[in-house]
Amino acid sequence: MEPLHAFFILLGGLWAGTINSVVGSGTLVTFPILIALGYAPVMATISNAMGLIAGGVSGVWGYRRELAGMRTNLLRLLPASVLGGVTGAWLLLHLPASVFGVVAPFLIVLALAMVILQPRLQRVLKARAEANNGIPHPSHNIVMVLLVFLAGVYGGYFVAAQGILLVGILGIFMSGTLQNANAVKNVLSLAVNCVAAVSYLLFAGDKIIWAVVGLIAVSSLVGGLLGSRIGRRLSPVVLRTVIVLLGLVALYFMMAKLVNA
Template sequence: MNLLDSALILLGGLWAGTINTVVGSGTLVTFPILIALGVAPVMAVVSNAMGLIAGGVSGVWGYRRELEGMRRNLLTLMPASVLGGITGAYLLLHLPESVFQYAAPVLIVLALTLVVLQPRLQRAIKARREVAGSDRSHTAVMVALIFATGVYGGYFVAAQGVLLVAILGIFMSGTLQNANAVKNVLTLSVNVVAAISYLLFAPEKIIWVIVGLIAVSSLLGGFLGARIGRKLPPLILRSVIVTLGLVALFFMVQKLLVP
């Protein structure tokens, strides 16, 4: 790997760490770079996911204030994310990549629809809670969706944050910034358990030079993203989510049309 290749990966990791903390889809920056440099797709997914763990740690730390009061939500949702991440990592190592190439665009469209409709859906769910006096059914739906997102994240990583913010923004009490903070913890959990799975069952697919470059740059990007994301009002943050989601959708559809 020459100096130019390393510089491209470092820049991609910095940008990915930044936008992952703000909303997600950072993999849609680093993954195409790795593919363009000739890295095999599965190796690119594995090495990228492991490198982005560092950015996830700095992002969680940067959003620690918004995690206050979210302990109960985390204890409820983290097991679902962890189990989903393990399942997704297993699928990555055993199923053809084409399976999720077709599912990913559909999931992103669903996520963007949820983000756009989030305020209206959140009001409707709040009204139903007040009438029913319980939110158990909504919690069960949220846990199931978090597990499904963990499966997707363990398999492909990209746009996992968009899906999580959409789900949490609708079903979880709190602000959109609280949802973003919880999202950072859940995505980090998925990446960590996926990385452990790669280390145990497919160490030959890990390119450690790439892992190191993305880790260093995404670590800095995570701190930067926390500073930027916290200052964004809900409408602007939602607009950023939709914009990045559309970019992710474009790249995924393009990859299907132009193999």
């Protein structure tokens, strides 16, 4: 590998790890870099996803304070995410990529609408809970688990911008702040990415470029810590704005890819 190529991959991994901790969609940074450097799309996708796991680990560690009190939610949602990731990985081996390529932009639009409307929707759910003696309606938890499962399916299959979907879901249905939702999002995204990585090792080991994996892993590990330090200091309004802006960037790239397909 040429030194200049290694530099660009390291730089992309650092930026991807940073924004993954804050929002998600880091793949939209590293994947285009790998393609521009001449790597085959499938190999770039697989190697990139495996490398970014390190950034996911550091992002979870960086947000560990915001995970306090989230144990019940994690126990409820982690199995749904893992099962969704397994389902998505299975679909990856049996369905053409064009299926989710068409669906993904609509999911991103839905997620962005949920993020934008989150304060209003949370007030509606809180009012319903107060009318029920402060106890959330059982259907809220059921809907949240189902949506997290579907986000896991999306993440196991398509990977990019999974975090935006999860923040939109958790920000509305999960008790706590937007920062708590972001911390839980990091855990769930990491779980799905690990499931995808295991499937790659088992079924696509010959398509893994280990030099790329190593470079992205090292730089995204640093980026994950950097992103968590930045993200934890953002106010809810600023964090929501960052999520929406990056979501629009993700939507642009997805729509451009769909139009040019």
